[in-house]
C-alpha cells in the first residue's frame with residue numbers, strides 16, 4: 459500500500475509527487491506515456507506563460523527549481539520581461555526524470571489507469587492497463603493529475619465539460635451544444651537561419667506590433683511573433699494570403715500562427731499552431747475526434763512547412779524536426795469540486811483562506827469555430843492576482859482524492875485562465891504538501 463498514488467505525470471502531477479515524496483510519503487507516479495511533462499514536453503508547449511504581479515513572479519518553489527536547473531545548461535532562459543519559463547522540452551523531460559528519482563518518487567511509465575474500486579466515500583484501489591495485463595495498485599491517498607479528470611470521473615465525481623456549465627456524470631451525457639477550446643498540434647522546425655529570419659521580421663514588423671526579440675548573455679536569439687487572422691492586419695498577412703491563393707495552405711490554416719525560439723535548440727523554432735479545424739466540433743474526450751484531429755493537424759503542419767520554406771527568409775533549408783507526440787488539448791472535463799472558481803472571481807482578484815495557487819493570467823479562450831477565430835482575452839490584472847483555493851481541488855464524493863492541474867473545479871471561462879503551466883506547478887506542489895501533512899503529520 460502506497461501513501462500516495464499520483465495519476466498523470468504532467469506539470470501538476472510531477473510537482474505533487476516531488477513535494478509529497480520529499481516530505482517522506484511513499485509515492486507512485488503513474489503515467490501512460492513513456493516520459494514526464496505532459497503538455498509541457500509531449501505537447502511541445504514552450505514557453506510557460508509569464509505569471510507576474512508588481513514585477514514579482516507569483517510562482518516559486520519546485521517550478522523555480524526546475525527552471526534554474528535547466529538554466530545551468532542553457533536549456534532555459536529568463537526573457538527580457540523577467541519570465542524564466544522559456545525552456546527546451548527535450549531537456550525538461552530528462553530533468554523531470556532526475557528530480558522525481560532524486561526525491562524518491564517511483565515512476566511507472568506505459569501504464570494507463572482504466573478503473574477504480576471505491577468504498578466508504580474513498581478510493582481503495584485503481585486498476586491499470588499495461589502490456590502485462592491489468593495491474594492493481596492501492597494507496598491511502600490519490601491525486602488525479604490526468605488533465606482530463608479521468609480518475610475522478612471513474613470514481614463517480616461529477617464534472618462539467620466544455621462551454622456548458624451543466625453537471626454531468628458520464629461522457630455520453632456531454633451535450634451537443636457544449637464546445638471545447640480549439641485543439642492544436644504543435645511542432646518544431648530545425649535548421650532555420652535565425653539571424654536572416656529575425657532580421658527579415660524586424661524589417662516587416664518594424665513597429666514591433668506582433669514580434670519580440672531578446673539576445674541572451676550567452677548569445678542565444680530569443681524571439682517570438684504571431685499572426686491572428688482577422689484580429690489585425692500586419693505585413694505578414696500578405697504572405698499568408700498569397701500562399702492561400704497558390705493553394706499551399708488553406709484559409710483556416712491562417713487562423714492562428716505563433717512561434718517561439720527554443721533555448722538550447724539553436725536554429726530551431728517551436729510553433730504554437732496549427733489550430734485544428736474540422737467540419738464538426740471536436741471533443742477531446744472522444745478518441746475518434748482526437749484521431750481525426752491528429753490526422754488533420756499533421757497535414758496542416760506539412761502545408762505550413764512548404765509555405766515557410768517558400769515564403770519566409772531563413773527557412774529555405776529548414777525541415778520539420780518534431781511533431782508533438784501529444785495532441786494539444788486546452789480543456790476537457792472539469793470536476794465539480796467543493797468550490798467552483800468563476801470568471802467573476804478572476805476579474806475581482808478574489809483571495810481565499812486556503813490558497814493553492816496565485817495567478818494573474820487573463821481569461822484566454824481559443825475558439826474552435828472558423829467563423830469566430832479570435833481569442834477572447836479577459837482582463838489582465840497587472841498589479842494584483844487571484845487565488846485558486848484548495849476547495850477547487852477537493853470534492854464531496856471521494857474524500858481521499860484531490861484533483862490538480864487544468865481539470866480542477868472551475869467554469870469554462872475561469873479554466874481558460876488557470877490552465878497555464880505555472881499554476882499547474884503551484885497547485886501540484888500545494889497538494890503534495892497538503893497530503894504529506896495529512897499522512898505524516
Ligand SMILES: Cc1cc2nc3c(=O)[nH]c(=O)nc-3n(C[C@H](O)[C@H](O)[C@H](O)COP(=O)(O)OP(=O)(O)OC[C@H]3O[C@@H](n4cnc5c(N)ncnc54)[C@H](O)[C@@H]3O)c2cc1C
Nearest residue numbers: 466468469470490496497507571604605786787863864879
Ligand atoms: C496548444 C496549447 C498551448 C498552450 N500554451 C501555453 C503557454 O503558452 N504557456 C503556458 O503556460 N501554458 C500553455 N498551455 C496550457 C498548459 O500547457 C496546460 O494547461 C498544462 O500544461 C496542463 O498541465 P497538467 O499537468 O494539468 O496536464 P498535462 O500536462 O496534460 O498532464 C497530464 C498527464 O496525465 C497523463 N494521463 C492522462 N490520462 C491518463 C491515464 N488515464 N492514466 C495515466 N496517465 C494519464 C498524460 O499522459 C499527461 O502526461 C497551452 C496548452 C495547449 C494545449
